[in-house]
Amino acid sequence: MLRSPLLYRALGAAARRIGAAGTRSFGAAAARASGRSAMDFPCIDRLEMRQRDLMAGPEPTYEKVVTGYEVFHDSRPFVCDHGGVLPQMDIAYETWGRLDADRSNAILIHTGLSGSSHAHSHAKNSRPGWWEKFIGPGRAIDTDRYYVVCTNVIGGCYGSTGPWSVDPATGARYATTFPLLTVNDMVRAQFRLLDRLGIHRLHASVGASMGGMQSLCAAALHPERVGRLVTISACARSHPYSIALRFAQRQALMADPNFRRGFYYDGVQPHVGMKLARAVATVTYRSGPEWELRFGRRRRAPDQPPALCPDFLIETYLDHQSERFCLQYDANSLLYVSKAMDMFDISRSVTSRLAAQRDRAAAELEREQLAAPAPCTTNGSVCMAIEDQPASAAGHSQPETEDEIIQDLVAGVADVKQPTLVLGVQSDILFPVKQQREIAEILRRAGNDRVTYYELDAMYGHDTFLIDVVNVGAAIKGHLDNSI
């Protein structure tokens, strides 16, 4: 049908005429010579445009992203689990409802990775919070009954001390000199705030995702101070699949030339890396059956040829989501907080090793005040020569078999005997129900006979806890308000 030499000539002719269509790429000349037009990359054009805007603009600030919170300034040093020390600490927090006279009606809400203290709107900040529909009079977390507290975790960038904060020793931002954090550090910091607020015992500790880790951690750390426990779409220990997904996100971020090993605050932020990291994260957060219904295989412009830049609706959605996020959250916070999630493991051996490490660091610091200073440094913090400790002192014996691992987890929650609600979502790929069942199982094996375990067939994947007020909300309410 096609006579090839003629066709070939026709192609060449068409090609030459096409040459006028400009391409801004490196290979423009080659493309013009070939006559074939090079593909368009409007999404790369946009990234480059933003890069230029950011170069011309002011330094990043997260103070405008979230506003209207209170700050608890703690001038005492805070020794972290990995031996680093914060000379002082701010904790941003917001509250709703009223604290009872006997201070027994407080509920502490823990956030996910990048969450702020703004869980619900209030007079100082009328924008809807991240759990707007779950909190309020008569709602799942009933502000007529409870005094609700939510904080920004340490390591974050919404008012609590984190890598973006100014190191008082230098007047410069910590960046990646910030000490490594654990979920346990975040929780210990929160209890300092509770102390300040005069709250000895919580009615409940409630959280989802990383907040669910914190919630479990709070109950294990201070069983006598936590009346009830809610943990949603979380885990007792991060498993390799979710570590792998967070690793990929961190690598994307760190590979951005603007990242500059974390010292980007007086330059351009690693916005491209943040955008990529967020795109991967969003896939892990939201890829439930909902996507099939909401986006299916629909394309932005079905009559246009396929494109490598956002083309399917699911792609434009991801692009938009990650675009919005990439300048709203600090890249270093993402690194520190996401790494803390990877390291999370409620096992007794892990908790005791960290406690021992922290105690040594604290003791060493006290000696420092009188004698010679610390002999070494470690990642982002003054180090207490932990590496020099004999292995037997530094590390407790590691459980090896699956049985030993479970036993170690059971031991880690030995004191968690309060009424507990564990919620899992079947469409969650990041914290699959297997991990929720594990939490319920280890608690029951540890002798907790008031563990409620629900599995939801909700369609939103991991983020169901942010959306599904019907299922998640009712489960929380039942647990919090039920007299048992």
Add this chain to the structure above:
Amino acid sequence: MLRSPLLYRALGAAARRIGAAGTRSFGAAAARASGRSAMDFPCIDRLEMRQRDLMAGPEPTYEKVVTGYEVFHDSRPFVCDHGGVLPQMDIAYETWGRLDADRSNAILIHTGLSGSSHAHSHAKNSRPGWWEKFIGPGRAIDTDRYYVVCTNVIGGCYGSTGPWSVDPATGARYATTFPLLTVNDMVRAQFRLLDRLGIHRLHASVGASMGGMQSLCAAALHPERVGRLVTISACARSHPYSIALRFAQRQALMADPNFRRGFYYDGVQPHVGMKLARAVATVTYRSGPEWELRFGRRRRAPDQPPALCPDFLIETYLDHQSERFCLQYDANSLLYVSKAMDMFDISRSVTSRLAAQRDRAAAELEREQLAAPAPCTTNGSVCMAIEDQPASAAGHSQPETEDEIIQDLVAGVADVKQPTLVLGVQSDILFPVKQQREIAEILRRAGNDRVTYYELDAMYGHDTFLIDVVNVGAAIKGHLDNSI
């Protein structure tokens, strides 16, 4: 216990002494001033080192990655589904076993995304192939009985024409002037090879992952030429979750400053973007229960503080895997082939729309030879003014409801009546069993009464087809060798 002013001074003193530890980052001065040591980033150091090596080194070549294949050179133009035209085409292929006198014993094996024709070792290339243990005398695909053919897909970089190939019109590599491809294009190219080899009818078409799409596509395209059909861990249409994951990979690749809109062949390859893309891909390929057993939560150096560079064994594994891949496969091939996977949809409405598009392009090209040249260009190919066609001609009516979608799929496989094996793996998150069930279901609803559907509880996730010779191999063998 800790007296804060003293501690603070001690911290400062320690900090000053630490200042000597160098940091190569932008914020070195700030870090020194603070006395806190900045975190180490050996993985970023390595990326930067490789960047320097690549700048000093020769242009990329993929000819050394895979060797020993045959090349079928087809000098006839090849009109692609989206209207682009390849003026000529190479198809790299390898064969094993002997073709019967009646040429009825051929099996065509289709590869996954980045696969080469080297499925099995042979005299010209003794390195093990990607399906080494599945092919051979007495094996799943029995070379004593069958003549086995495997090709590198067009769009690839291992000997078949792809973006890395030289455009004969210019003498320069196509890069992103290469025409957009579909899975159907890849299959049509393969049938040209079969014609050349004198094979009218295949004993079977066999493939997994993208190869499973091709396999299904081959049977739908030429039902009379495909005796049996095996499709493993594939789908009848890509769903939004897998599109999202491939989108994230492509974005990571395209965001690499070295990508330069695809014109990187005489510069440094986008090795960082490729590495990131591969890390994400590997998570989707391999994250089965195997990771829990193989890596668990074990860390590279358990007595060292946590690190943001590879730390957990799962991270060093991902780092190593993606490091190995990133210079072995062409970035543009990844874009084109992965996009073709996203576009895959065996529905009749899609297939007929593409066929109509292709026919118009072919007719227009023929007219070109005699009269005025094409009036416009589209992505990477001479365009036949497809955009100018009225919507009714350019696009057939789109099915909307789930019922209509299924009906459309059923119509797309209406002629696929040959014995068919559909294999799904329960731990596969990229092509979940839901999609395998869909393939089996639409075939059965189309009246195919010889559909075998197996679901494996294998632990390797999507890549099970590359590894599990016991389960996958036996299923294939049973299907291929069984007289029915």
